Each structure stands twice: as structure tokens, then as C-alpha cells.
Amino acid sequence: MPAHTIRSYEEELKRLRDMIVRMGGLAERQVADATEALVRRDTELATEVVQRDAELDAMERQVDGFCVRLLALRQPVASDLRLIIAALKIAHDLERIGDYARNAAKRSIVLAEQPAIGSLNGFQRMARLVQENLKGAIDALVHDDSEKADEIWAADEPVDDIYNGIFREMLTFMMEDPRNITAATHLLFVAKNLERIGDHATNIAETVHFAVRGDVLEEERPKGDTSAYAVVRPPE
Template sequence: MPQDQPHHISAAYDADLRRLREMIARMGGLAERQVADAGYALARRDPDLAGEVVGRDGPIDTLEREVETFCVRLLATRAPVAVDLRFIVAALKVSQDIERIGDYARNVAKRAIVVSQQTFNGGLNGFQWMSQLVQRNLKDAIDALVRDDADLAERVWAADAPVDDLYTSIFREMVTHMMEDPRNITAATHMLFIAKNFERIGDHATNIAETVYYAVRGDVLPEDRPKADVSADPMPARA
């Protein structure tokens, strides 16, 4: 065996791990943009931008398949152990969460198109704030993975309760609008589904944070994470 062979293999392995981080970072960036643009399209009642968001979902799905293939190859050819093994498995799981986030952002955009054509007298401040919160949590969760930052992951994990609180507040507000004026029912129903999609994006960002924490520390966060009470929520998870 050539004397420099082990070094060559190690360098190639390190390059593979860097490439995997870059793939996840790119995928996360695409999802962040989808969430941001979906929220902006809703706030501005911009059906053209919302339509763009709907049509941009493909690259995230493609990257998820590439990440899955790449992770399987690394597991098969590199025989990773310890922290490397945890990172590769984490990347595989995180890519699935990001793909779902992309789907929820697309759902927001689809309903934003409908809402832009409806008469709706309610405010959108809560939706804008909710969109910004889940964007920040998603960005921080992806950054935590790329930087192996368990402390940042734990902060994201603890930051989901405000998202749930906003969802509860929006739910009550939309129901009130429906009761006050039946003409609001169609638009308010779509707004309820939009809020639910943002709430689910927040949940997936939290899932990513939990995965990152385990990948870095080799330990799990407590099961009783800070979370608002949404036990009475009648909206389906896959809105």
C-alpha cells in the first residue's frame, strides 16, 4: 500500500463531510427563502410572488434525494463511527425535515393566492411575526448543524413556544372574524390553514435542532420541551 494512502483517504473523507454540510446548508437556504417569500406574498397580497414560491419547490426535493443518496454512499463506503456517524445520520434526517418545510411553505403560498382574491378585514401582523419567528428558528437550526453548535441547537429547541402562542392567538382571532361576519369565513379558513402551516414549519425547525444536539453531544434533549398548549387545536397537521 502506498505510504500516503491513509492520508489520501482521510482527506477525501473530510472533503465528503464538507460537501454534505454544504448540501444541507444549500437546501436550508432554499427553504428559508421559500418561507420568507411565502410570508411576504401573504402580507403583500401578491399572487405573482406566491405563484413563484409554488413553482420553486422542485430544487428542494431534488437536493433531498441527492443528500439521501450521498449519505447512503458514505455509510456504505466510509464505515463512519462516533460523531461522524451521528452527523451523517443527522444530515439524512434533517434533509427530510427541510423537504417538509418546503412543502409547508408551498402550501402557504397556494393559500396566499386564494386569500389575495378574497375580501378580508382582519390584520396580518400576527402572520408576519409568525413567519419571521419560524424563519429565524429554521436559519439558526441549519447554522447549528453546519457549525456543530449544540448550544445554538438548544436555544432553537427552547424557542418554539412563542410560535405556538402566536398560532393560538391567530386561531382565536380568525374564529372571531368568522363569527362577526360570515363573509369572512372563506378567507379566515384559508388563514387558519396558513397559520397551521407556519406552526408546523416551526415544529420541523425544532426537530432539526433536536437532531443536531444529538449529533454533536451524543445525548438527547429532554422530552418536555417548552411548548404552548395547543391540545384543543382542531386543525390537521398536514394542512
């Protein structure tokens, strides 16, 4: 292959990584702004998050088109092929993260009209953790760092622990006073949105491991969401 062709191909692969980094940055911003809108009861910021989701959708389509073009024209093999396949999967995960952030923002608009219940500290801690995991997973892709990716892959349990605490707290609020049911239900959905964002961040880390190492993590990912089995008793 001529030198200029190799250089052009390398530039295209770099461009692909840059596209994923930009998409990851926007997804991270969406999570941060959706959480800030919830805490500040800021409907204007929440509306911006909802409207901005179209950018992530467009970026996913751009990544998809670019990857298809690379596959068709370059016929990549080995690590290059894995990178392109990984980019397709990661773009989808990032688009889904954007959907969950949009949904959380929509619910924060409703919550701004409801009486405030409980503390939102758990939501802020959860959002911070999933943002850190998301940023770490994207950084691992940029630096071909499978060890960092493996750390992120195994780091979701604290997110689940916070979610479980919020789940029980919201159910308790509902039982103590039926007037809390609407707000608590919306907050439960926001917490679930953040928990799912954490899952997609670890999916990205698993994909990065595949892109760098060429094998698939076969162990079951540590998972701490026990809400499906929760038993909540009425207050005495």
C-alpha cells in the same frame, strides 16, 4: 488509512454539510417569500414559491443518495456516523418545511381574490420567528454548537403563542360575519403551516444536539399550542 483518503473523506463530510446549508437557505427563502406573497397579495410570487418546491424535493433526494454512498463506502463511526444520520433527518425536515411553505403560498393565491380581513402582523411575526429558529438550527449544525441547538429547541413557545392568538381572531371573524369564513379558514391553515414549520425547525435543533453530543434530549419540548382546547364564545 492513507492521508489522501482521510482528506477525501473530510471533504465529503464538508460537502454534506454544505448541501444541508444550501437546502436550509432555500427552505428559509420559501418561508419568507410565501409570507411576503400573503401580505402583498402577490399571486406571481406565490406561484414562484409553489414551483420552486421541486428544487427542495430534488435536494433531499441528492442528500439521501450522498448519505447512502457515504455509509456504504466509508463505514463511518462515532461522530461521523451521527452527522450522516442527522443529515438524513434534517433533509427530511427541510423538505417538509418546503411543503408547508408551498401550501401557504397556494392559499395566498386564493386569499388574493378574497376581501382582506384583520391584520397580517401576526403572520409576519410568526414567519420571522420560525425563520430565525431555522437559520439558528442550521448554523448550529455548521458550527457543531449544541448549546445553540438547545436554545432553538426550547424557543418554539412564542411561535405557538402567536398561533393561538391568530386562531382565536379568525374564529371571531367567522362568527361576526359568515362572509369572512372562506378567507378566515384559509388564513387559519396558513397560520398552522407556519406553526408546523416552527416545529420542524426545533426538530432540526434536536437532531443537531444528537449529532454533536451523541445523546437524545429526553425532556418534553416546551409547547404552547392550545388551539385544540380553545373555547371561543360568540360576541355579545
